[in-house]
Amino acid sequence: MRSTQVVLKNVALVALGMLAAFAIMRWLPTDRSAQAQQELLMPEQAVGVVAAPAKGRTGTEPLSTDEQKTAASIALKYLGSQRVSAKDNPAVPADQQLELLFAERHEESKATYARGAWERRADVYLYDYRRDGVILNVVNLATGKIDSSDFARGAQPPLTQNEIDRAVQIVMTHPQAGKTLSQEFARLTGTNLKDASQVEVAGFIQLTDPSSSPLVRAASCGSHRCAQLLFSTPSGEMVSITPIVDLSTGLFVSLNN
Amino acid sequence: MRKLRMLMPGLLVALGLVAVALISRTMATPAAATDRLPCASAAFTINERLPNGARWTMCWEERFREGVVLRSIKYTSPAGEAVFVLSQANLAQIFVPYDPGTPRFHDLSDYGLGDSHLNNMTPADCPGGVLLQNNGRNIICKTIVPVGYGYKYYDTQKQASALQVFSVSHIGAYNYINHWLFYDDGTIEPAVGATGQLQMCTSNPQHGWRIDGQQRCTLSSGQPYGTSHMHNYYWRLDFDINGISNNVVEQIEFSGNQTEQRQLVQSTMLSEQKVQVSPTTFRSWRVKNTAALNSDGHQRSYELIPDNYHNFRNTNEPWTQNDLYVTQYNPCELWATHNPTSGGCGDDVSDFVNDQTITDPVLWYGLSFHHLTRDEDDPYMSSHWNSYLLVPRDAFAAQQR
Numbered sequence: 001m002r003s004t005q006v007v008l009k010n011v012a013l014v015a016l017g018m019l020a021a022f023a024i025m026r027w028l029p030t031d032r033s034a035q036a037q038q039e040l041l042m043p044e045q046a047v048g049v050v051a052a053p054a055k056g057r058t059g060t061e062p063l064s065t066d067e068q069k070t071a072a073s074i075a076l077k078y079l080g081s082q083r084v085s086a087k088d089n090p091a092v093p094a095d096q097q098l099e100l101l102f103a104e105r106h107e108e109s110k111a112t113y114a115r116g117a118w119e120r121r122a123d124v125y126l127y128d129y130r131r132d133g134v135i136l137n138v139v140n141l142a143t144g145k146i147d148s149s150d151f152a153r154g155a156q157p158p159l160t161q162n163e164i165d166r167a168v169q170i171v172m173t174h175p176q177a178g179k180t181l182s183q184e185f186a187r188l189t190g191t192n193l194k195d196a197s198q199v200e201v202a203g204f205i206q207l208t209d210p211s212s213s214p215l216v217r218a219a220s221c222g223s224h225r226c227a228q229l230l231f232s233t234p235s236g237e238m239v240s241i242t243p244i245v246d247l248s249t250g251l252f253v254s255l256n257n
Numbered sequence: 258m259r260k261l262r263m264l265m266p267g268l269l270v271a272l273g274l275v276a277v278a279l280i281s282r283t284m285a286t287p288a289a290a291t292d293r294l295p296c297a298s299a300a301f302t303i304n305e306r307l308p309n310g311a312r313w314t315m316c317w318e319e320r321f322r323e324g325v326v327l328r329s330i331k332y333t334s335p336a337g338e339a340v341f342v343l344s345q346a347n348l349a350q351i352f353v354p355y356d357p358g359t360p361r362f363h364d365l366s367d368y369g370l371g372d373s374h375l376n377n378m379t380p381a382d383c384p385g386g387v388l389l390q391n392n393g394r395n396i397i398c399k400t401i402v403p404v405g406y407g408y409k410y411y412d413t414q415k416q417a418s419a420l421q422v423f424s425v426s427h428i429g430a431y432n433y434i435n436h437w438l439f440y441d442d443g444t445i446e447p448a449v450g451a452t453g454q455l456q457m458c459t460s461n462p463q464h465g466w467r468i469d470g471q472q473r474c475t476l477s478s479g480q481p482y483g484t485s486h487m488h489n490y491y492w493r494l495d496f497d498i499n500g501i502s503n504n505v506v507e508q509i510e511f512s513g514n515q516t517e518q519r520q521l522v523q524s525t526m527l528s529e530q531k532v533q534v535s536p537t538t539f540r541s542w543r544v545k546n547t548a549a550l551n552s553d554g555h556q557r558s559y560e561l562i563p564d565n566y567h568n569f570r571n572t573n574e575p576w577t578q579n580d581l582y583v584t585q586y587n588p589c590e591l592w593a594t595h596n597p598t599s600g601g602c603g604d605d606v607s608d609f610v611n612d613q614t615i616t617d618p619v620l621w622y623g624l625s626f627h628h629l630t631r632d633e634d635d636p637y638m639s640s641h642w643n644s645y646l647l648v649p650r651d652a653f654a655a656q657q658r
C-alpha cells in the first residue's frame with residue numbers, strides 16, 4: 001500500500017467515526033421525557049404565538065378558574081355551617097361582613113413535593129370584619145372537604161375590588177378629603193367628579209410599621225384593615241393625594257401619608 | 258496484517274470518537290426526587306433547547322402575591338450532563354419607600370404581583386416567542402434571544418443565546434417586568450425592569466427633580482418635582498444543587514484592601530447569616546453540593562454575584578440592613594417583609610436569621626435602585642433594569658459551549 005493511500009484510508013476511517021459520533025450526539029436522546037416535549041419556539045416570527053391552554057391541572061400547576069370557584073364554594077358552605085358568636089360590624093355592609101378575598105393552590109411542603117405526588121388543595125382566604133381577622137381555609141379538592149380552617153389577626157392580604165370601592169366612598173364622603181379629591185379632579189379634567197367610576201384607583205393594604213405615620217399608628221392599621229388609595233384620571237393624570245382609610249371602622253385616616 | 262496495522266491510527270480514533278459519544282450520552286445524572294417535574298402540561302412547562310444544544314427545564318406557577326414562581330430549574334449541557342439548580346425561585350418583595358418618608362409600599366405582599374395585576378400580554382409583547390396562558394390570560398412570554406459573544410479568541414467565536422422568560426405586573430402606575438435569562442452556558446440572570454408612569458410628585462425640591470408642564474406631574478400649588486424614591490427588590494432562591502442533600506453555602510472574598518496583594522478567603526456558613534455586599538473585597542456566595550463532583554473532582558456549585566450600586570439602609574427597617582440573608586428552608590418564610598407570622602415565622606427576613614443550622618439553604622438577595630426622576634420619565638419611563646448573576650462554578654469540568 002502506498003503511503004498516500006494509507007493516509008487517505010485513515011482519514012476516511014476518522015471521518016466515518018466522526019459521522020457515527022455526530023449521529024449519536026444528535027439522535028440518541030439524553031432525557032427522553034424532555035425531548036418528547038414539543039418544541040414550541042419559532043424564532044423567525046415577528047410577533048409571538050399563543051400556546052394552547054392547559055387541559056387539566058396537576059402538581060404545582062395553578063388552580064383553574066373552576067377549581068377556584070369550587071374551593072370558594074366549599075369554604076363558604078363550611079363557614080356557613082359554623083356558629084360564630086361575633087356580632088356584625090356596623091361599619092360594614094351586611095353582604096361584606098365576610099369578604100371572600102381569593103383562592104390559590106395550597107403550597108405543600110418540600111418533603112411533600114419530594115414524594116412526587118399530592119392531592120390538589122386550595123387556600124381560600126376570607127376577611128372576617130366581625131372579628132377583624134383572616135380566615136384561611138385549606139380545601140381538599142380531591143375529597144371536597146376542609147382540611148383546616150384557621151383564624152388569624154394581623155395578616156392583611158391584598159384588597160378586593162369591593163373593598164377598594166368602599167374605601168373610595170369613604171374618601172369621597174369625607175368633608176376635607178372629598179373636597180380635595182373633587183378640586184383636583186376638576187383642575188386636571190375640567191369636569192366635576194360626580195361618581196367614583198370616573199376615577200382610576202389602585203388600593204394598597206396599609207400596615208403599621210416602625211416608619212408609619214402617627215395617624216396610621218393611631219388607627220391601628222394592621223390590626224384593622226386599612227387601605228391606601230392612589231387616584232388618577234381616565235387620561236392618566238395623577239391626583240396628588242395618597243389617602244388612607246380604615247375599612248374596619250369606616251373612618252378616614254389621613255390624606256397625604 | 259500489515260495493511261490493518263497501517264489503518265490502526267484511523268480505526269482507533271474512529272472507535273474513540275464513537276466511545277466518547279456513547280459514554281457522554283449514557284452518563285447523564287442519576288435519578289433523584291429533583292428529576293421529576295412537578296408539572297405535566299405544556300402550558301406550565303418550560304423546556305427549551307438552545308441553539309448550542311443546551312437545555313433549560315422548569316415549571317412555572319402563577320401565585321396571587323408572588324406573581325410568577327419558577328420551580329425545578331435544571332440545566333442540561335450540550336453533551337447531556339444535567340445539573341439541578343433551584344427547587345424554587347421568585348421575587349419575594351418589592352419595597353418602595355418615597356424620600357419624604359411616606360408613602361412606603363410593600364408591593365408584593367400588600368398589593369400582589371399576580372392575578373389581575375399580571376398583564377394579559379399580546380403577541381406584540383413577545384416577538385418571536387410563545388405566550389403561556391393561565392385561565393385565559395397570557396401571563397408569560399418565553400423566547401430564545403441572541404446575547405452576543407459567548408466567547409471570542411482570534412478567529413474562534415460563538416454567538417451565544419439565552420432563554421428569556423418574563424411576565425409584567427401592573428402595580429399602581431408602575432409596570433414591573435419580572436425577567437429571567439437562562440444562558441446557554443448555564444448562567445442565570447434574574448432581573449426586574451421598572452417602567453410605566455411616575456407615581457408621585459412633590460413641591461419639595463429636596464425630595465425630587467423638577468419636571469415641568471408634563472401630564473403626570475402637575476400640582477395645584479407650588480412647582481412640581483417628581484418624587485425620588487427607592488425600588489428595593491428581593492428574591493427568594495431555594496437552591497438545591499444536584500438535589501436537596503449536601504448543599505452548603507460558602508462566602509468567597511479577597512482580603513488585601515489598600516495593598517498590592519489579594520488573598521482568597523473562603524468561609525462556610527454553617528448556621529443562618531445576614532451579610533452586606535462588599536465591593537472592595539469582591540464578596541460573593543456560592544451554594545455547593547459537597548457530594549456531587551464534576552469530572553475534575555471539584556464540588557459542583559452555583560455562585561451568586563451581586564450587583565448593588567445603591568445601598569438603602571434605614572435603622573427602623575431591619576430588612577434593609579443587609580443584602581444577603583442565608584436561611585434554613587422553612588415553609589412559612591415566604592417574603593422579605595410583611596411575611597405572614599401566623600405559622601410561627603418572623604415578620605421580615607432579618608427575623609428569619611436565628612442561628613438555625615443550615616442543611617437546606619435558602620438565599621434571600623436584595624437589590625436597590627434609587628430612582629431620581631427626570632424629565633424623560635414622562636409620559637412613560639424607559640425601562641430601568643436591575644439584575645445580578647447566578648453563575649455555575651465547577652458545576653461542570655469545562656466551559657459549556
Ligand SMILES: [Cu+2]
Binds near residue numbers: 451486488628
Ligand atoms: Cu421609580
